[in-house]
Amino acid sequence: MRLSALFLACSLIWCDVVSASWQLLSRPDLQVPRLNITHPAQAGLTAPGYFFIAPFAGGSDQEKHGPLQPGPYIFDDQGQLVWSGFAQYFSIWTVNLQTTTYHGEPALLAFQGKHNAAHGHGHGHLKLLDAKYDVIREIRAGHHRLIDKHEGQVINDGKSALFQIYQPVPRDLSAYGGDEDHQWIVDGIFQEVDLDTGDVVFEWHSLEHVPPSHSNISLTSGQAGNGLGSSEAWDYFHINSVDKNDEGDYLLSARDVNSVYKIDGKTGRVLWRLGGRNQHNDFRHLDNEVAFSFQHHARYQGYDSQGRELISLYDNSAHGTETDTGSQLHDAPTSSGKILALDHKAKTVATVRAFYPPFKLLSKSQGSTHVLPGGNVVVNWGSEGAVTEFTSDGTVVFHAFLESGPLGVGVQNYRAFKNEWIGRPSEEAAVAGLVYGAEHRSYKVLLAASWNGDTEVSHWRFLGKDVEGNRIDLGGKVARVGFETRLTWVRAQGYNAKDELLTTTRWEPVDHERPVPPAFRRTKELSRMEEQQENDRLDGVASQTGSWIVFQKQG
Numbered sequence: 001m002r003l004s005a006l007f008l009a010c011s012l013i014w015c016d017v018v019s020a021s022w023q024l025l026s027r028p029d030l031q032v033p034r035l036n037i038t039h040p041a042q043a044g045l046t047a048p049g050y051f052f053i054a055p056f057a058g059g060s061d062q063e064k065h066g067p068l069q070p071g072p073y074i075f076d077d078q079g080q081l082v083w084s085g086f087a088q089y090f091s092i093w094t095v096n097l098q099t100t101t102y103h104g105e106p107a108l109l110a111f112q113g114k115h116n117a118a119h120g121h122g123h124g125h126l127k128l129l130d131a132k133y134d135v136i137r138e139i140r141a142g143h144h145r146l147i148d149k150h151e152g153q154v155i156n157d158g159k160s161a162l163f164q165i166y167q168p169v170p171r172d173l174s175a176y177g178g179d180e181d182h183q184w185i186v187d188g189i190f191q192e193v194d195l196d197t198g199d200v201v202f203e204w205h206s207l208e209h210v211p212p213s214h215s216n217i218s219l220t221s222g223q224a225g226n227g228l229g230s231s232e233a234w235d236y237f238h239i240n241s242v243d244k245n246d247e248g249d250y251l252l253s254a255r256d257v258n259s260v261y262k263i264d265g266k267t268g269r270v271l272w273r274l275g276g277r278n279q280h281n282d283f284r285h286l287d288n289e290v291a292f293s294f295q296h297h298a299r300y301q302g303y304d305s306q307g308r309e310l311i312s313l314y315d316n317s318a319h320g321t322e323t324d325t326g327s328q329l330h331d332a333p334t335s336s337g338k339i340l341a342l343d344h345k346a347k348t349v350a351t352v353r354a355f356y357p358p359f360k361l362l363s364k365s366q367g368s369t370h371v372l373p374g375g376n377v378v379v380n381w382g383s384e385g386a387v388t389e390f391t392s393d394g395t396v397v398f399h400a401f402l403e404s405g406p407l408g409v410g411v412q413n414y415r416a417f418k419n420e421w422i423g424r425p426s427e428e429a430a431v432a433g434l435v436y437g438a439e440h441r442s443y444k445v446l447l448a449a450s451w452n453g454d455t456e457v458s459h460w461r462f463l464g465k466d467v468e469g470n471r472i473d474l475g476g477k478v479a480r481v482g483f484e485t486r487l488t489w490v491r492a493q494g495y496n497a498k499d500e501l502l503t504t505t506r507w508e509p510v511d512h513e514r515p516v517p518p519a520f521r522r523t524k525e526l527s528r529m530e531e532q533q534e535n536d537r538l539d540g541v542a543s544q545t546g547s548w549i550v551f552q553k554q555g
């Protein structure tokens with residue numbers, strides 16, 4: 001027996017007036033950041049791909065700040081969730097979510113570990129997931145060292161990993177204002193590790209190459225550790241990014257010396273120093289925009305037609321802690337993304353393009369500048385919890401704050417990337433069929449389906465069963481809408497005993513208003529066991545939330 005048209009029309013009711021806690025009907029476990037998109041994505045001008053972010057609650061009282069579920073997320077540029085990696089995939093503090101390649105296959109990489117917001121350090125490891133979001137492996141440092149949160153890259157087509165380490169070491173610091181109590185300094189280290197053998201391929205130490213006297217954050221200022229103990233070691237250098245080019249040389253950024261260095265990949269020697277605001281600098285600045293300080297995320301960008309070496313970076317031009325303890329330093333009205341050109345013959349540096357925020361954002365910590373293959377640039381404003389996409393000429397084509405409303409205050413995000421990605425989750429899809437309105441005797445039904453991390457489903461089919469267990473197609477193809485698709489229209493078809501189609505109604509919008517007549521308010525209650533038998537009878541098609549709604553997904 002087919003479900004009667006009357007039953008369909010009266011019960012399949014969709015309503016968008018849902019309370020705030022009902023963010024996703026099919027995933028009540030998820031409290032997803034709601035992006036505040038102030039500059040909607042401009043079709044044709046934004047690059048293809050998704051945003052990879054990991055927003056967390058900044059400030060000292062993290063309970064009062066969003067997001068409620070800090071963690072790694074993938075969003076599209078309409079602000080729709082694609083994947084939440086909260087708790088199920090990354091269970092502790094996570095940053096630096098990015099796409100990469102491992103053994104020739106697309107993969108996801110992020111840092112997971114403990115976060116010390118006062119010192120801006122993290123301790124943990126790097127975790128690789130495949131396109132099903134299953135863990136492939138964890139990456140650890142060699143030589144008994146602890147990986148820090150700031151840099152993590154899988155390079156050489158997945159053959160090795162590049163990351164950094166803050167290693168406290170005791171030293172005589174009397175030359176920098178220390179006494180016998182102030183003897184700890186941070187050695188800024190980076191390692192390249194072979195992912196097949198675990199061997200350390202290369203290790204570099206800041207204390208062997210850059211003296212503490214070059215620092216822009218003095219020991220006595222107390223803004224980067226006071227030297228009193230190993231956990232309070234003076235972070236004179238604060239390494240925060242490492243990159244490697246095809247010639248095998250490294251590019252590193254050190255925040256507390258306002259400088260970027262090129263490191264010989266064989267000897268570790270400093271090949272050149274680019275001081276943004278530091279006198280120990282090998283390049284004459286050709287324009288005022290070059291000056292940068294407390295920067296992040298320096299990356300090689302190849303060479304231009306004049307043979308100049310190009311690099312990108314995020315210029316904070318401000319310094320402060322993530323918890324807002326201590327005083328702040330400001331060197332410019334806003335932070336910016338920058339592409340700089342180095343002329344090694346003339347020993348000069350010039351600005352190719354600087355990318356300024358659509359709001360007056362000056363980030364005291366964190367930040368990234370991702371130059372996309374097509375030339376667009378994604379700048380992530382670190383402690384200000386916002387992301388902007390620019391065209392190569394600096395035009396804003398998308399801007400979002402990473403949480404809306406009161407929770408938006410204090411959201412921070414270390415780096416953001418935009419990449420193309422195909423997700424085929426091993427996690428099962430979810431469906432919900434909710435009946436509500438009983439208190440007003442107007443029973444209504446909401447149907448919703450989602451599949452965390454999927455990028456391939458184009459439409460859903462909602463199926464149901466009548467009281468006799470007959471399977472029914474409730475709405476035909478329902479085009480996917482963002483993360484969660486809800487059924488909004490119904491129609492019914494009349495068949496004869498030979499299953500020949502006799503009639504088809506027109507499409508009716510599901511009805512928000514009409515109460516269900518008393519006779520239809522309840523169908524037979526099924527026991528737990530009857531429910532199980534019903535599910536088994538449906539050829540294994542999954543049923544998540546009770547006995548009447550199952551689903552099929554179609555690519």
Ligand SMILES: *[C@@H]1O[C@H](CO)[C@@H](O)[C@H](O)[C@H]1NC(C)=O
Nearest residue numbers: 216217258277278279280329
């Ligand atoms: C950093 O050092 C340079 C000179 O080496 C100086 O001009 C600049 O003001 C310093 N900035 C801070 C914040 O100390």
Ligand SMILES: *[C@@H]1O[C@H](CO)[C@@H](O)[C@H](O)[C@H]1NC(C)=O
Nearest residue numbers: 036038401403404405406408
């Ligand atoms: C979105 O951001 C703008 C600019 O900061 C702000 O004025 C507005 O209140 C925000 N909206 C929400 C919903 O948070």
